Amino acid sequence: MSDSPSPSEPRSEPRPDSRDAVLPVGAAGRYPERPERRLALVDLLDRVLAGGVVLRGDLSLCIADVELVRVSLSAVVASVSALTDLADAPDTEVPPT
Amino acid sequence: MTGARDATCIWLYAVTRDPPEDEVRGVAGEPVRAIREAGLAAYAGDVPTSEFGEPAVRRNLESLDWLAGAARAHDAVVRAAVARGATIPVRLVTLFSDDGSVRELLRDRASDFEAALGRLDGRTEWGVKVYGAEPEQAEEQAPASGETASNPGTSYLLRRRAARIERERRVRAATEHVDRLHARLTAHSVAERLHGLGGAVAREGEGTLLLNGAYLVENKRFAEFNDAVNAERGPGDVRVQLTGPWPPYSFAYVPGLSDV
Numbered sequence: 001m002s003d004s005p006s007p008s009e010p011r012s013e014p015r016p017d018s019r020d021a022v023l024p025v026g027a028a029g030r031y032p033e034r035p036e037r038r039l040a041l042v043d044l045l046d047r048v049l050a051g052g053v054v055l056r057g058d059l060s061l062c063i064a065d066v067e068l069v070r071v072s073l074s075a076v077v078a079s080v081s082a083l084t085d086l087a088d089a090p091d092t093e094v095p096p097t
Numbered sequence: 098m099t100g101a102r103d104a105t106c107i108w109l110y111a112v113t114r115d116p117p118e119d120e121v122r123g124v125a126g127e128p129v130r131a132i133r134e135a136g137l138a139a140y141a142g143d144v145p146t147s148e149f150g151e152p153a154v155r156r157n158l159e160s161l162d163w164l165a166g167a168a169r170a171h172d173a174v175v176r177a178a179v180a181r182g183a184t185i186p187v188r189l190v191t192l193f194s195d196d197g198s199v200r201e202l203l204r205d206r207a208s209d210f211e212a213a214l215g216r217l218d219g220r221t222e223w224g225v226k227v228y229g230a231e232p233e234q235a236e237e238q239a240p241a242s243g244e245t246a247s248n249p250g251t252s253y254l255l256r257r258r259a260a261r262i263e264r265e266r267r268v269r270a271a272t273e274h275v276d277r278l279h280a281r282l283t284a285h286s287v288a289e290r291l292h293g294l295g296g297a298v299a300r301e302g303e304g305t306l307l308l309n310g311a312y313l314v315e316n317k318r319f320a321e322f323n324d325a326v327n328a329e330r331g332p333g334d335v336r337v338q339l340t341g342p343w344p345p346y347s348f349a350y351v352p353g354l355s356d357v
Contacts, residue, residue, distance in 0.1 A: 041165055043224060043340055046292055046309075048168045051346030052188035053213075055109065055202060 106150050107132075107193040110140040110174040111344075112185040112203070112210050121177045124170040125149060129177075134200040135207035140178050141199060154190060175344045183214040185349045206351065213351045216288075220313050222348060223341035225282060225326060227308035229271040230334035267334065274331040275308045281325040286312035290347045304336065311347035 108124055116131030116138045123129045123142035131138040147153055157163040171189055178184040193199050203210065283289050292309040314322045326339050 040340065041168075044168050044172060045164070047311075047343060047346035048171055048186075048189040050292070051311075051349060052186040053112070053349040053351050054188050055191050057109070057192040057194075057198070 104146040105143040108144045109187045109191045111178040115181040132199045134203035183218040222343040222345045226338045228304040270332045285322040285325045288313040
């Protein structure tokens with residue numbers, strides 16, 4: 001990991017949250033021990049709730065099933081929207097014509 | 098299952114080859130330990146069932162604060178594993194009852210995990226998001242039509258038509274730009290995955306999300322990937338955002354185990 005990359009400045013106009021989401025990698029190619037990073041929460045939730053390997057835990061009450069996660073994610077997205085006083089994000093790939 | 102108040106279950110963070118070094122703390126502030134089997138190490142924490150087991154965890158997931166805290170803590174442990182070497186992140190809220198069950202899983206699927214780790218060695222996930230203007234915004238930016246009409250109704254229709262044509266032109270330009278960008282990024286990565294455009298919230302002022310891609314990039318080739326991100330200046334109302342490095346959440350595919 002000694003050759004781990006470090007990002008250079010994105011071309012796009014720097015924005016506080018986009019810059020915060022870009023984590024510097026230390027000289028030894030390691031992530032900071034206690035990073036005071038403010039990862040964009042939605043990006044993180046997208047990944048930890050919809051990514052990662054799905055293992056079926058042996059607890060019958062294990063809830064690592066996608067359906068529940070999706071339900072929760074919708075709740076989260078709704079919460080985030082409410083918190084930031086936003087309308088729902090559009091579902092379409094491109095703006096409707 | 099409503100036993101002693103301090104009953105615990107096992108929260109799994111990651112599967113890797115190397116046990117944690119130093120002290121890593123998990124979602125409950127618990128010390129993370131390794132459950133080792135078949136040359137693999139599962140990062141695990143003993144967490145109180147009263148908060149992280151059923152039914153509490155299901156309720157807790159509905160709280161954004163709780164979820165944000167759990168997600169960040171989970172991510173911190175996964176990153177600690179990534180710092181040690183190739184790592185398969187485990188999806189949030191994966192619970193086991195005891196070490197034996199985890200060992201059994203590692204033993205049964207050892208070759209699958211090993212193959213997945215091999216794919217992730219020396220590679221890092223990067224995110225690229227592209228935002229375009231809001232449709233309404235594009236409409237407002239439409240140039241004033243040179244055509245005039247004495248009839249206000251006709252004039253209105255002409256303006257509407259001009260706005261629609263302009264909007265379609267912008268959407269087409271943005272879409273083509275995104276297609277070329279994604280093709281370049283794919284060429285400079287070993288795997289790519291497109292995340293949903295509806296799941297992530299386009300925050301205020303961010304505009305419409307046109308691309309939400311994850312790319313698995315060779316660490317040695319990151320400079321080229323970064324160049325590919327910046328290679329082309331797109332339409333003025335399109336913004337590109339690079340995020341990462343991420344643990345390989347989007348590429349934690351283990352055949353037969355994953356649904357992603």
